Amino acid sequence: MSDQTAATPVVRRVDARHRYEILVDGEHAGLTAYRDREDQRVFFHTEIDDAHSGQGLAAILVAQALTDVRACGMRIVPVCPYVAKFLTRHQEFADITDPVTPEVLTWLDARLGR
Template sequence: MATETPARYENRPIAVVHNADLRRYELRDDGNTIGFTKYRYRSEQNQMVFVHTEVDDAYSGQGLASQLARFALDDVRSMGRRIVPLCPYIRAYIRKHPGYADITDLPSEQQIEAHDRAEQAAGGAK
């Protein structure tokens, strides 16, 4: 499992890890999960479909979501897989960082709308 320590919080390192068992990349502070980005894996298309990203409010404003996204997308690239950004945060990150365009399969507007409706109906994908 790849790990990166991209930031510090109150002098503690914040680690980023791939938790394949839960199908998500996580931000961890002293072993506690403080944020994540979830995905589904489509083996037939070799795609990781990112569906939701969140960071605990106590850690907001520190750029941790951006570091989480970069770590996750770099890991997808290193595995030779493709990205499908249904998650609004991951989609926005890719727009701001076009270096990931070569491994991105953009979802259609219908797919995005269906995903957003399903997430709203479920009360968010936590």
């Protein structure tokens, strides 16, 4: 008989790499990347590995990352299209979400060397 129980994904913040990672059975399954700008955490990229797509992992990852942002007393800036879309469906984070402005985009481009 095989074990059909799916592993519970684990989300961890990796400050040295400026990202949150999601692991399934200890294996890297995806990430959402950020840079901190004063009291704002600017999210600019989210991806889930192809081997783990279609499992709802991006939503789990972003929900836990944004919950962590709140716990840290910071604010969210959703440059990443996935994070922005997630926030339209999850108004519980509206009180800590700041708009994406040209100034934030210029700052982010300078931080990322683009």
